[in-house]
Amino acid sequence: METHRPLHLLLVLGCLTSKIIQCMSCIQHERVALLKFKARLEDPHHLLSSWTGEDCCTWRGIGCNNKTGHVNMMDLRHEHLCDGPSNNGLLSGEINPSLLDLQHLNHLDLSSNNFKGIPIPNFIGSFAELSYLNLSNVGFTGMIPPQLGNLTSLRYLDLNSLYHANHRLFADELNWISRLSTLKHLDMSGVNLAKASNWHYAVSMLPVLTVLLLSDCQLQQLPSSAPNFNFTNSIRIIDLSNNQINSNFPVWMTNFSNLVQLDLWFNHFHGPIPEAIGQMTSLEVLQLGLNNFVGPLPRNMGNICNLRSLDLSSNNISQNTSTFSDIFSLCIGNTVEILNLRSNMLRGELMNWLVMLKRIVILDVSKNSLDGPIPASIGNLSSLRGLYLSYNGLNGNLPLSIGQLSELKIFDISSNSVGGVVTEAHFANLSKLEDLGMRLNSLAFNVSRNWIPPFQLKIISLSNCQLGQRFPSWLRTQKYFVQLYISNAGIADKLPDWFWKLSNFVTLLDLSHNRITGSIPPYLKFYSIRIINLSSNMFSGPLPSLPPDVEYADLSDNSFSGELHQIFSGNLYSLAQIYLSNNLINGAVPASICKIQILEVVDLSNNLLSGELPICFSDLRDLFVANLANNNLTGLVPEVASPCIVEVLHLGSNNLSGEIPSSLKSCNYLVTLDLGGNNLTGRIPTWIGQNMKFLRILRLRHNMFYGSIPQELSNLQLLQILDLSDNHLSGRIPQDFGNLTAMKYTTEATETALESFESQTLTRTDNISTIGYSDSISVFTKGMLLQYTKTLPLMRSIDLSMNQLSGQIPVELGSLHGLKSLNLSGNHLTGHIPASIGGLYSLESLDLSANSLEGEIPSSLSTISFLSHLNLSYNNLSGRIPSGYQLQTLNDPFIYIGNHNLCGPPLQQKCDSDATVHDLIPSCIYSEDGCESDDTQWFYYGGVTGYVFGLWAVCVSLLFSEAIRNAFGLIDFTHHIMNFRNHQIETRS
Structure with missing residues (x-):
C-alpha cells in the first residue's frame, strides 16, 4: 500500500490542478480586448448583455481553452446569439483592432450581422492559429485583403455576400488563396471575381479542397483544358451557379471521381452534354438548368447510379421522349428522386419511360411539347409527391389511377387539353394533396x-374547368387554402354566406368571369388577402371595405352601386392596383384616395362619377395608369405629380374644361393620352410632340381646340392612333405626318422597325408591371365607333375629321403603308386626291367626304386590297369611277353621292364613250418609291394600247373570213371573244 501512496497523491494533485484551471477566469488582457471590441459595436437589442464580470469565458459567444484559459473561439453568428433566425438586433459598428490580443483564436464567426459597408480588416490575417473563419453576409464591402493568405492553418473560409446586395466584396486576383494549403471549405459566393481571371489556377493549388462555392461571382470563363488540379480526388461539391460562364460543358470535370454535387445552374453553357458525364458515378446532385444545352441527352447519363437529383430545366434540349427508355432503363431509373426537365423542347408521350422511375418523388416536365394521354400506369409511382405536367399538349381523359398516389402533395396539369369527367374516385387516396x-x-x-374530400388544399386552381352552375359546396370543407382560382368555371349561383367565413389564410382569390350573384359583406373577413378578383360577375349592392393588406383589387364589370367612400375609407397602405370600371358607382372621387401613396393603377372608368377630381391627385407619385373615362366629371384636368411617371391617362368622355395643364409636360413616359369627349379649349401644346417620345395613342377628339395642328406631332415615331377630330382646328395637314414611323410599316414589321428607336430612347427600367390592366380605346372607323382592346397593338389610325382644315391632302401620307384607317372628312380640303394614296397598302377604311376635293379619283385607289369602307361623298370629284380590283366590291352608290360630275358604276350616270380606254390606265403607277415617272407611265400606256389594238386586228380578220375561221377551228373562240367584248362594253357603260 505504501508504494502506491505517491502515485495516489500525484493523481489527486493533478485533479486539483485541473479543477483550479477550470475555475480560473479568462486571461485579463484578452478580457480587456473583448470589452474594447464591444465598445465599438452597435448592439441595439443587447445581444452581448452577458459580457460583464471577470470571467469572459462564460460570456455569450466566447469559448476558451480548458487547459490554458485563452480565448480560442468567438462565435457571434446572429442566429446563435438570437437562438434562431431573426431580422432584428443585428450587430453593426466597427471591428476594433484590439482583437489582435486574442492570439490563440482558432474559430471566428461574425456571420449574418450587418457592418454596413466597412471593409474586412487587414489584421484578421494575423491570427496565425485561425482554422475557421466565417464572415458571410455581414455587410462587408471593398476588396478582400490578400493578408488572408497568411492564415495557413485555415480549413474553413466563408466570405459569402449574397444577401447584402448593396455591400459586395470583390477581388481582382486570388493568388493569396493558393497559400491556404489546409483549406477544405471555400465559399466566396456573391463576391465579384469578374477581374480575377486566374481564379481556377489559384483554386487548383489547394490539395485537400472538398467544397468550392463560387455562385454569383460574375465569372465569365473556364479553362478549355484541364488545369493541373491538386484536389481531383478530394473535391466533393462544386457550385458555379448564377455566373456568366460561356463555354461548352467542362469535360475535364468528369475526372473528379468523388464529386457528389455539381451545380452549373444559370450560366451560358451551350452545346451537347457529353457522353463522358456517365463517368461521374459518384454524383448525387447535378444542376444544369437555365443554360443553353442542346439535346439529345447522352445515353451514358443512365450510368450515374447514385444520382438523386437531376435539373435540366430551361435549356434547348430537343428530343422525343421515346428515347428516354434507353436512359432510364439503366441504373439511374432506380435512384433518381427529383427530375426537372421543365421548359425545354421535348416532344412525344409520357408512356413507357415514366414507369421506369422507380423512386421518383418530384417530376417536372411542364412547358414542353408533350402530347398523348396521361398513362394509367402513373398510379404505380407510389413515392410521387410532386407532379408538374402544365403547359403541354396532353390530351385524353384524366386516369382514375391518379387517385392511387397517396403521397402526392402537388398535382399540376394546367394549360393542357385534358378532358373528360372528374369524379370523387380521382381523389380517393389523395389525403396529402395540398396543391391542385x-x-x-x-x-x-x-x-x-x-x-367531403380527403385533402385540405392550400392552392386550388380550377379556372376554366366546368364546376357546375351551383357554387361548389365541397369548398366549404377547405379550411386552410391560401389561393383559390375558380374563374370562368360556369358558376351561375348566389355566393353562399359561408364562403366569407372559410380560411383565415387566403392571400389570393379569383372568382372572375362567372355569373355569381349576391352582395359582398361590408367588411371582408379574409384579412390576409393580397389579391382579390371578382370581376365580370353579377354582384350588386355597395362596395365593401377592403382589407388593409390588399395589393390588387378587381371588382370591375359588375353592378356595384353607391359611392367610393366605403372602399377608400380604410388604411390601404399596400394597395397598388384597383379596378372598379363598368359598375354603377356614383358620387365624387374622394380625397381619401390620395392617402394610398403607392397606388400604381386606378381604373374607375364607365361609371356615374361626378364632381371635380380632388386637388391632391398630384400626390399620387407612383401612378402609372389612371383611367377615369366615361363618367360625368367636371372641372379642370388635374395636375399630375412631378416628376411624372404616368404611362396611361384616360380622362375621355367627361365634362372637363379648361386647357391641357402644363404639368403633363413632364410626363415623358406617357404611352396613352386620352382627353377626348370633353370641353377642353386652347391650342394643342407643341410639347406633346417634343417631350412624349413614347406616345402611341393621342386622342383629343370632340373638344374645342383651335389653331393649327402642331408640326411637332410628327416627331412621335411610336404614334399608332392620332385622333384630333371634331374640334376647331384650322390650317394645313402637316406634310411631315408622312414620317410617323409606326404607321409606315405593316403590322408584322412594325416592332422590328421600331426596336432600334426604342433601344436608343428607352432609359426607364421600371415599366408597367400590372396583373389585370389592358389598355382600351374607341376608334371611329368604317363608319362606326369601335372599341379596341386585344387588337389595340395592331391598330393604326389617323382621324382629323370635323375640323376646319384647308389645303391639299399631303402626298407624303402615301408612305404610311401600315395605316388601317384614315378619316379627313368634314373639312375644307381642296385639290386632287393624290395618286400616292395607293401606297396605303393596309388601309381598311378611308373617309374623305364633305370636303372640296376635285378632279378624278386616282385608279391607284383600286389596288388597296384590304379596303372595305370608302366614303368620297360630297366633294367636287369628276370623271369615271375606277373599276376592278377592290373597288369593284364597293358597289354602294352612296360612297360617291354629292359628286355631280362622277360617272360609271355603281352610279346610274353613264360616261362618254371616249373614256373607254382611259379607265384601263392607272393615273399613277405606284411603287414603293412613289409614282413612276411620266416616261414610265407612257411606256405602260403604249404597251397596253398596242396590246388592245393588236388583239382587235386579229379578231376583225377572223370575223370577216369564214374560211380562215373554219380552217383553224376558231369559230367558238371568236364567239367567246365577241361575248367578252360585249360584256366589257356593258360593264363600262
Missing part, C-alpha cells in the same frame, strides 16, 4: 353535393 392545378383544360367536375 387543373385550370385551362376541358375538365368537368361531377361530384356529389355532400362530397
Whole structure:
C-alpha cells in the first residue's frame, strides 16, 4: 500500500490542478480586448448583455481553452446569439483592432450581422492559429485583403455576400488563396471575381479542397483544358451557379471521381452534354438548368447510379421522349428522386419511360411539347409527391389511377387539353394533396353535393374547368387554402354566406368571369388577402371595405352601386392596383384616395362619377395608369405629380374644361393620352410632340381646340392612333405626318422597325408591371365607333375629321403603308386626291367626304386590297369611277353621292364613250418609291394600247373570213371573244 501512496497523491494533485484551471477566469488582457471590441459595436437589442464580470469565458459567444484559459473561439453568428433566425438586433459598428490580443483564436464567426459597408480588416490575417473563419453576409464591402493568405492553418473560409446586395466584396486576383494549403471549405459566393481571371489556377493549388462555392461571382470563363488540379480526388461539391460562364460543358470535370454535387445552374453553357458525364458515378446532385444545352441527352447519363437529383430545366434540349427508355432503363431509373426537365423542347408521350422511375418523388416536365394521354400506369409511382405536367399538349381523359398516389402533395396539369369527367374516385387516396392545378383544360367536375374530400388544399386552381352552375359546396370543407382560382368555371349561383367565413389564410382569390350573384359583406373577413378578383360577375349592392393588406383589387364589370367612400375609407397602405370600371358607382372621387401613396393603377372608368377630381391627385407619385373615362366629371384636368411617371391617362368622355395643364409636360413616359369627349379649349401644346417620345395613342377628339395642328406631332415615331377630330382646328395637314414611323410599316414589321428607336430612347427600367390592366380605346372607323382592346397593338389610325382644315391632302401620307384607317372628312380640303394614296397598302377604311376635293379619283385607289369602307361623298370629284380590283366590291352608290360630275358604276350616270380606254390606265403607277415617272407611265400606256389594238386586228380578220375561221377551228373562240367584248362594253357603260 505504501508504494502506491505517491502515485495516489500525484493523481489527486493533478485533479486539483485541473479543477483550479477550470475555475480560473479568462486571461485579463484578452478580457480587456473583448470589452474594447464591444465598445465599438452597435448592439441595439443587447445581444452581448452577458459580457460583464471577470470571467469572459462564460460570456455569450466566447469559448476558451480548458487547459490554458485563452480565448480560442468567438462565435457571434446572429442566429446563435438570437437562438434562431431573426431580422432584428443585428450587430453593426466597427471591428476594433484590439482583437489582435486574442492570439490563440482558432474559430471566428461574425456571420449574418450587418457592418454596413466597412471593409474586412487587414489584421484578421494575423491570427496565425485561425482554422475557421466565417464572415458571410455581414455587410462587408471593398476588396478582400490578400493578408488572408497568411492564415495557413485555415480549413474553413466563408466570405459569402449574397444577401447584402448593396455591400459586395470583390477581388481582382486570388493568388493569396493558393497559400491556404489546409483549406477544405471555400465559399466566396456573391463576391465579384469578374477581374480575377486566374481564379481556377489559384483554386487548383489547394490539395485537400472538398467544397468550392463560387455562385454569383460574375465569372465569365473556364479553362478549355484541364488545369493541373491538386484536389481531383478530394473535391466533393462544386457550385458555379448564377455566373456568366460561356463555354461548352467542362469535360475535364468528369475526372473528379468523388464529386457528389455539381451545380452549373444559370450560366451560358451551350452545346451537347457529353457522353463522358456517365463517368461521374459518384454524383448525387447535378444542376444544369437555365443554360443553353442542346439535346439529345447522352445515353451514358443512365450510368450515374447514385444520382438523386437531376435539373435540366430551361435549356434547348430537343428530343422525343421515346428515347428516354434507353436512359432510364439503366441504373439511374432506380435512384433518381427529383427530375426537372421543365421548359425545354421535348416532344412525344409520357408512356413507357415514366414507369421506369422507380423512386421518383418530384417530376417536372411542364412547358414542353408533350402530347398523348396521361398513362394509367402513373398510379404505380407510389413515392410521387410532386407532379408538374402544365403547359403541354396532353390530351385524353384524366386516369382514375391518379387517385392511387397517396403521397402526392402537388398535382399540376394546367394549360393542357385534358378532358373528360372528374369524379370523387380521382381523389380517393389523395389525403396529402395540398396543391391542385387543373385550370385551362376541358375538365368537368361531377361530384356529389355532400362530397367531403380527403385533402385540405392550400392552392386550388380550377379556372376554366366546368364546376357546375351551383357554387361548389365541397369548398366549404377547405379550411386552410391560401389561393383559390375558380374563374370562368360556369358558376351561375348566389355566393353562399359561408364562403366569407372559410380560411383565415387566403392571400389570393379569383372568382372572375362567372355569373355569381349576391352582395359582398361590408367588411371582408379574409384579412390576409393580397389579391382579390371578382370581376365580370353579377354582384350588386355597395362596395365593401377592403382589407388593409390588399395589393390588387378587381371588382370591375359588375353592378356595384353607391359611392367610393366605403372602399377608400380604410388604411390601404399596400394597395397598388384597383379596378372598379363598368359598375354603377356614383358620387365624387374622394380625397381619401390620395392617402394610398403607392397606388400604381386606378381604373374607375364607365361609371356615374361626378364632381371635380380632388386637388391632391398630384400626390399620387407612383401612378402609372389612371383611367377615369366615361363618367360625368367636371372641372379642370388635374395636375399630375412631378416628376411624372404616368404611362396611361384616360380622362375621355367627361365634362372637363379648361386647357391641357402644363404639368403633363413632364410626363415623358406617357404611352396613352386620352382627353377626348370633353370641353377642353386652347391650342394643342407643341410639347406633346417634343417631350412624349413614347406616345402611341393621342386622342383629343370632340373638344374645342383651335389653331393649327402642331408640326411637332410628327416627331412621335411610336404614334399608332392620332385622333384630333371634331374640334376647331384650322390650317394645313402637316406634310411631315408622312414620317410617323409606326404607321409606315405593316403590322408584322412594325416592332422590328421600331426596336432600334426604342433601344436608343428607352432609359426607364421600371415599366408597367400590372396583373389585370389592358389598355382600351374607341376608334371611329368604317363608319362606326369601335372599341379596341386585344387588337389595340395592331391598330393604326389617323382621324382629323370635323375640323376646319384647308389645303391639299399631303402626298407624303402615301408612305404610311401600315395605316388601317384614315378619316379627313368634314373639312375644307381642296385639290386632287393624290395618286400616292395607293401606297396605303393596309388601309381598311378611308373617309374623305364633305370636303372640296376635285378632279378624278386616282385608279391607284383600286389596288388597296384590304379596303372595305370608302366614303368620297360630297366633294367636287369628276370623271369615271375606277373599276376592278377592290373597288369593284364597293358597289354602294352612296360612297360617291354629292359628286355631280362622277360617272360609271355603281352610279346610274353613264360616261362618254371616249373614256373607254382611259379607265384601263392607272393615273399613277405606284411603287414603293412613289409614282413612276411620266416616261414610265407612257411606256405602260403604249404597251397596253398596242396590246388592245393588236388583239382587235386579229379578231376583225377572223370575223370577216369564214374560211380562215373554219380552217383553224376558231369559230367558238371568236364567239367567246365577241361575248367578252360585249360584256366589257356593258360593264363600262
